[in-house]
Amino acid sequence: MSGKPPDPIRRGLYLHLPFCRRKCRYCGFFTLPAREQDFAPFVEALLREIEAKASRYPEPLDTVFIGGGTPSTLPVPHWRRLLQALQGHFRFREPVEWTVEMNPESVTPDLLALFRDFGIRRISLGVQSAHDEELEILGRIHDRATAERAISWIHAHGFENVNLDLIFGIPGQSLESWIRSLEWAVQQGPTHLSTYHLTIEKGSVFEQWFQQGRLTLPDAQTVEAMYRVREEVLGAHGYQRYEISNFAKPGYECRHNRIYWEHQEYLGLGPSAASFLYISDISARRWRNVQDLPRYLQNPCFTEEDESLGISELITERIFLGIRLREGIPFRRAWIPEAVQPFVTWEKGRVRLNQDGVLVADRIAVELVSALEERGAIHAETLRFLGRRTPDPGA
Amino acid sequence: MKIRNFSIIAHIDHGKSTLADRFLELTGTLRPEDMAEQVLDSMDLERERGITIKMHPVRMHYRYQGEDYILNLIDTPGHVDFTYEVSRSLAACEGAILLVDATQGVEAQTIANLYLALEQDLTIIPVINKIDLPNADVDRVRQQILDLLGEEEIFEISAKEGWGVQELLEAIIEKVPPPKGDPKQPFKALIFDAVYDEYRGAIPFIRVFDGSVRPGDRILFKSSGKVFEVVEVGVFRPHRVPVEVLQAGEVGYLAAQVKEIRDAAVGDTIVSAQAPETPALPGYREPKPMVFSGVYPVVPSEYPLLQKALDKLKLNDAALTYVGEHSPALGAGFRVGFLGLLHMEITRERLRREFGLEVIMTTPNVEYKVVLEDGTTKIVDSPKDFPTHYEKAFEPFVLVQIITPAEYIGPIVELCQSRRGVQRTFHYLDPNTVLFEYELPLQEVIFDFYDKLKTVSRGYASMDYEFLEFRESDLVRVDILVARERVDSLAFVVHKDQAYRLGRWVVDRLQKLIPRQLFEVVIQAAIGKKVIAKSRIPPIRKDVTAKCYGGDVTRKRKLLERQKEGKKRLKKIGKVELPQEAFLALLTREHKS
Numbered sequence: 001m002s003g004k005p006p007d008p009i010r011r012g013l014y015l016h017l018p019f020c021r022r023k024c025r026y027c028g029f030f031t032l033p034a035r036e037q038d039f040a041p042f043v044e045a046l047l048r049e050i051e052a053k054a055s056r057y058p059e060p061l062d063t064v065f066i067g068g069g070t071p072s073t074l075p076v077p078h079w080r081r082l083l084q085a086l087q088g089h090f091r092f093r094e095p096v097e098w099t100v101e102m103n104p105e106s107v108t109p110d111l112l113a114l115f116r117d118f119g120i121r122r123i124s125l126g127v128q129s130a131h132d133e134e135l136e137i138l139g140r141i142h143d144r145a146t147a148e149r150a151i152s153w154i155h156a157h158g159f160e161n162v163n164l165d166l167i168f169g170i171p172g173q174s175l176e177s178w179i180r181s182l183e184w185a186v187q188q189g190p191t192h193l194s195t196y197h198l199t200i201e202k203g204s205v206f207e208q209w210f211q212q213g214r215l216t217l218p219d220a221q222t223v224e225a226m227y228r229v230r231e232e233v234l235g236a237h238g239y240q241r242y243e244i245s246n247f248a249k250p251g252y253e254c255r256h257n258r259i260y261w262e263h264q265e266y267l268g269l270g271p272s273a274a275s276f277l278y279i280s281d282i283s284a285r286r287w288r289n290v291q292d293l294p295r296y297l298q299n300p301c302f303t304e305e306d307e308s309l310g311i312s313e314l315i316t317e318r319i320f321l322g323i324r325l326r327e328g329i330p331f332r333r334a335w336i337p338e339a340v341q342p343f344v345t346w347e348k349g350r351v352r353l354n355q356d357g358v359l360v361a362d363r364i365a366v367e368l369v370s371a372l373e374e375r376g377a378i379h380a381e382t383l384r385f386l387g388r389r390t391p392d393p394g395a
Numbered sequence: 396m397k398i399r400n401f402s403i404i405a406h407i408d409h410g411k412s413t414l415a416d417r418f419l420e421l422t423g424t425l426r427p428e429d430m431a432e433q434v435l436d437s438m439d440l441e442r443e444r445g446i447t448i449k450m451h452p453v454r455m456h457y458r459y460q461g462e463d464y465i466l467n468l469i470d471t472p473g474h475v476d477f478t479y480e481v482s483r484s485l486a487a488c489e490g491a492i493l494l495v496d497a498t499q500g501v502e503a504q505t506i507a508n509l510y511l512a513l514e515q516d517l518t519i520i521p522v523i524n525k526i527d528l529p530n531a532d533v534d535r536v537r538q539q540i541l542d543l544l545g546e547e548e549i550f551e552i553s554a555k556e557g558w559g560v561q562e563l564l565e566a567i568i569e570k571v572p573p574p575k576g577d578p579k580q581p582f583k584a585l586i587f588d589a590v591y592d593e594y595r596g597a598i599p600f601i602r603v604f605d606g607s608v609r610p611g612d613r614i615l616f617k618s619s620g621k622v623f624e625v626v627e628v629g630v631f632r633p634h635r636v637p638v639e640v641l642q643a644g645e646v647g648y649l650a651a652q653v654k655e656i657r658d659a660a661v662g663d664t665i666v667s668a669q670a671p672e673t674p675a676l677p678g679y680r681e682p683k684p685m686v687f688s689g690v691y692p693v694v695p696s697e698y699p700l701l702q703k704a705l706d707k708l709k710l711n712d713a714a715l716t717y718v719g720e721h722s723p724a725l726g727a728g729f730r731v732g733f734l735g736l737l738h739m740e741i742t743r744e745r746l747r748r749e750f751g752l753e754v755i756m757t758t759p760n761v762e763y764k765v766v767l768e769d770g771t772t773k774i775v776d777s778p779k780d781f782p783t784h785y786e787k788a789f790e791p792f793v794l795v796q797i798i799t800p801a802e803y804i805g806p807i808v809e810l811c812q813s814r815r816g817v818q819r820t821f822h823y824l825d826p827n828t829v830l831f832e833y834e835l836p837l838q839e840v841i842f843d844f845y846d847k848l849k850t851v852s853r854g855y856a857s858m859d860y861e862f863l864e865f866r867e868s869d870l871v872r873v874d875i876l877v878a879r880e881r882v883d884s885l886a887f888v889v890h891k892d893q894a895y896r897l898g899r900w901v902v903d904r905l906q907k908l909i910p911r912q913l914f915e916v917v918i919q920a921a922i923g924k925k926v927i928a929k930s931r932i933p934p935i936r937k938d939v940t941a942k943c944y945g946g947d948v949t950r951k952r953k954l955l956e957r958q959k960e961g962k963k964r965l966k967k968i969g970k971v972e973l974p975q976e977a978f979l980a981l982l983t984r985e986h987k988s
Contacts, residue, residue, distance in 0.1 A: 014945055196941045196942050197939075197941040220936050221936075223937065224936060227937075244940075244941070244943075245941055257944065260945050260948070268945060268946070272946065273945075273946070274945045274946040274949070276948070286948070286949055307949065313952060316952050316955060316959075317948060317952050320951065320955055338970050339912065339913045339914060339970055342913075342914070343913065358939065359936065359938075360913060360935055360937065361938070361939040361940070362940055362955065366958045366962060367913075369955065369959055370959055370962050373959070373963075
């Protein structure tokens, strides 16, 4: 047995803190209203889960990502217990990348100081737009000034590794407005930028509005231009696109998120968090924690979706996740379907998306998987072949 | 014994099988306990649909005024596809019952067969059936028959209730002349039907005109010149019962180890091998397919099974012809020639029932005769083979008879004219019913004409047609190109005047049916190099998930798997992919606007 891919396998921990002071209109995640009385029982349950999972899955962690929800709504004392528990129960493989997601309105010097004390070096801040009207439409509770203040505090507390989240394709947004948001974000001096095209998520307010015909989204051509202009603006400032929606300065790619796209292992804690662990080099398990607070409090180890993945599922995932990355995936040149060729480049045994390909990445993935299937190549050898990776950029 | 040979001419559902059953009962041919309803319907396909394509012949015995009679009932297939077989069956008889439903009146198909009977100089006995029904309109139907035949004596019966059936049977004895023919002359018989028996080969059903035939005789088939030795002769009771001899005037069968059904062709004459110069009876014709369609197994891997099934069907269906062909969307299949649309439908049903095969049949087309520039004549039965340049082209024309309530004349005339029809005759059968005839290209008739006729007449009009001749037409082949590739199976032949309209229609349909691809797809209709219609399908602009993290992977994978599965069902035209259902909708061209 050649061992689990890749060699050595990396493992990330994702911890979901679901509380939000207000749910954004585009959000389809599992979130809960931030009510003071829920914090303590929730953290209790979480601590139980940490303890249980740490003993069940003792392998060392390479990254930790605490997301939400709005993790920064959780008060400092709860945070302290949480971080103590994590660091006390899990083992880590240095250098560990710790990231915490924050929203501008809940960034406080106290919280930042605490994070520093616990060795957290990376902050991901959901700023979304530089325009107050757009923030209002999105249902955000911060404005641009709040975001700028939060960033200055973050920097003042010595965090140099900062990501800013931005959204484009907002109702009423123009290409110019998007470019101004990008330029504003660059001026804030982040090391990393996530730029997400607005997706109409199931269960979101926008979905309702969309169905009622109340949502005027930018047209397809504008969205296409918004996708393309990112590279121009951010490239000029030294940011490189390393995944469909993510840009970073050299050396600052998010190692935790790379774990997803590289098909590495992750353990999810907290309600609705997903976990993915290999059983062997050709099989894996993915499950999701329960998405319901009372049930989570009752037993934080309840799962909702639990599936075994075999060769075929793993190959499909490896292709559609891997093709999102700048370096693409190992693929035989002769097997690239004709229709796909204008959207990819092939070099040193790997196929990767070009600028045009980024816009049709999912379709390309379908074509590539189908091409393997047509050639009868859905087998363990192909899976292993696809598992060949470039070295961990942060390791 | 004295013999009467007769037939029943009736439209579907007018009660032919029920009447035949009553005759069997009345003559004691079957004991009541052996009677299943409508005994003579042979294929279960027919019984299930309640339509009789063709009944078995039957020999009945009846004593009338102290004399014993043999009554041979020879049926005629009740459909336009089998006009030739009808004419041969009628040629074996001296009389025919014209059976008309008192609630329906005369229908087009009945008239077509009546004309055939009159051509053969048969004695016609007109009968109005179903007079027991509350909505029977005997006076109106009487008027229609009078108008057609000028015959005053019309029998009124209810075959279901048995009313008037005995009188009718006796009228057959009185009115239908006995068969002529000389038992001293050399043997001469007409084949009016044949079946294929797995053990005994082809069994011709015959009417003996002169002489006699018995086991051990050597016989000669006039059309092929082949000689066989008779193993058995027999009559229909209604099951085959061997007899010692069949004599002039009699109806029966013979077995002579005839290997192939085409050696026992309907209409052929059998004579004694000792007198090979005995002239053949007039009217023999080789079965000729008129309608052609691509036949493909729904499951592509069943192609070898389809081949075997067609080989077997051919053994007892002399009219079936087929050659292999290939379609990009449907894979390997056959181009099959049929007598007409019903024959096509029967073949589909037989493939299903007897061989468990589901097949796709493409839009039927007719056969064309094309005189090329070098003077040679080419027969084309597949549109893709129709030449771009030619001297003259000919297409089959048919004479269509339509009977309709007068109120629908307008839309029907409009329909016929839109299909290049020319009116030949027009007259009232009764004050509310019109019979008229149109000359139409067969291609127009087989292309949803019947459905349209039923639609514009709310189901009241009936039609029938007979082949007239090949006529010169200004025909063109329209090619369909998808992403600049010619799609053979979508090519069609039309009159030049309709090429633009139909080309545009197909191109528009394809534009709606072909999903967006990663590249722009151009669809064109062209005559030779000249593009007559064109559309574009713009490429997919965007298909990408913006956010894809741990919690999104399973859902995303399932979505891609569904897309991938959907893609598997897509058929390829060059590099363009489209759903098979879409392609089929076009190949079977179900709805033409």
